[in-house]
Amino acid sequence: MKILVLGNGGREHALLRALSRDPQVGELHAAPGNAGMADAATLHPVDAADPAAVVGLARELAADLVVIGPEAPLAAGVADALREAGVAVFGPSKAAARLEVSKAFAKDVMTAAGVPTARARVCADRAAAEAALEEFGAPHVVKDDGLAGGKGVVVTEDRAAALEHAEACFAAGGTVVVEDFLDGPEVSLFVVCDGEHAVPLTPAQDFKRIHDGDAGPNTGGMGAYTPLPWLPEGFVDEVMDRVVRPVLAEMARRGAPFTGVLFVGLAVTARGPEVIEFNVRFGDPETQTVLARLQTPLGQLLADAAAGRLGADRTLEWSDDVAVDVVLASAGYPAGSSTGDVIEGVEDALALEGVDVLHAGTARNEDGALVTAGGRVLAVVGRGADLAQARERAYAGAERIRFTGAQRRSDIALRAERGQITVPERSQA
Incomplete structure (x- = not known):
């Protein structure tokens, strides 16, 4: 198969790595891609959210399958355009993508399908938001109804902060979903x-x-x-x-x-x-x-x-090891990001046993050096026999990588390694 992956982040780099292990895959392309993905695929400077441009590229490549990574192309109807052009595509239609594009729509679907979820109110103004916050109490959960790159949700004990987030969404012309805390x-x-x-x-x-x-x-x-x-x-x-x-x-x-x-x-x-x-x-x-x-x-x-060929009895095979990844973010993230900072040590990290490095916000500067080009820059993946070994390897890899203002958490999977995650006792109701 000849496969085109749309996107330029760590998720798409991970998809390319996994696709490259499939013996049925003979050729990989990515649009627009990033500096790390250039090692796994041929990159094309095409806007992944432009339906006509993507269809044109898929036809030019004679792609057997297009895999859509991010949400923006799905919301823009790229999958629909590809299907209309007769190109096989893995990704939902614009209508089906509303499950992410609109949290209010998703709640409506869940209600109709009898799916267990939090009580919620859709609010279009301050008065409605205040009433919903009062109804559900703290911790307050306020969600931007639209796409927000994973950063549109506020969970807080502070009622004023919850209202501030709602007001910002209203000011931008949107609505919010206020929910009961789960x-x-x-x-x-x-x-x-x-x-x-x-x-x-x-x-x-x-x-x-x-x-x-x-x-x-x-x-x-x-x-x-x-x-x-x-x-x-x-x-x-x-x-x-x-x-x-x-x-x-x-x-x-x-x-x-x-x-x-x-x-x-x-x-x-x-x-x-x-x-x-x-x-x-x-x-x-x-x-x-x-x-x-x-x-x-x-x-x-x-x-x-x-192609609609999964069937009812498809099962997947998994390795017995554990995987942990640690994200390295640029200075100023998540409020902003620092770009153009030279990244060193990636090859040193890759030389370690059980360590992989996946690129997200990376690029090459005029001198060919690897530099930051976004908020989340790299993900260092450690694999091991258990959580302790996987964490140790991921953090050993992260320690090898350097760029100005780099940020990372030191406690990824730590509570799980220590057995400190508590699942609430199942009620009989």
Whole structure:
């Protein structure tokens, strides 16, 4: 197969790495890509969110499959344009992508499908937001209804801060969803879907806030690990039965069958798994760890999903090891980012056993040096026999890499390694 991957982040670099291990994949292309992806694929300076440009590139390459990484091209209808042009594509239609584009739409789908999730109110002005905050109480959860690059959610005990976030969304012409807080550890589950059938990947957990101890503002994600040794037995089966299959059936009923990755963000509560949110693509930085352990050929899996050939009994093979990734972010992130800072030590990190480095916000300067080009710059992935070894390797790799103002958390997967994650006791109600 000749495969074109759209996007320029760490998730897309991880996809390329996994696709390159598939013996059925003969040629890889990426648009627009980043400095690290140039080692795995031929790069093309095409706007991934421009439907006409992507269709033109796919035709020029005679691509057998286009894999859409980020949410923006999906929201722009790139998958629809490719399908109309007769190009196989892994990614949902614009109509199906509303599960991520609009949190209010996702709540409506979940209600219709009977999916367990937090109570919520859609608010378009300050008065409505104040009433919802009063109804649900603290901790306050306020979500920008639209796309916000993983940074549109505020969870806070401070009512004034919650209102401030809502007001900022209103001022930008948007609405917000105010929700009841779901207590319990969070889990990310990616599910490959073909419109009717679905195959789950291994669950992961990510770390959204910038500082240790989950302090500071939300980011796009500062690290992740998989598998999750503390998950209750049968967790994934329950999510498939209570969440994924009902949502796929409801989307099909609405005339928008879902083909692609359904990213289910969950809280493990005393009532069982409850949905925090949906995304409609692989999540970053969880993808970097999940795909590191996947042994099933990824290209054939995605091609089968795109063609509606998953079937009801597809299973995946996984390595027995553990994967942890640590994100290195640029100075000023997440409020902004520093670009053009020279990055050193990547090759030193790659020389370590069980360590990989995936590029996100990187580029080459006029001298050919690797430099920062975004907020999240690199993800260092460590693999080991257990969490302790995987963490040790990931942080050993991160220590080798240097650039001005580099930021990283020091506690990715630490509580899990210490056995300190508590799952609420299941209620009988």
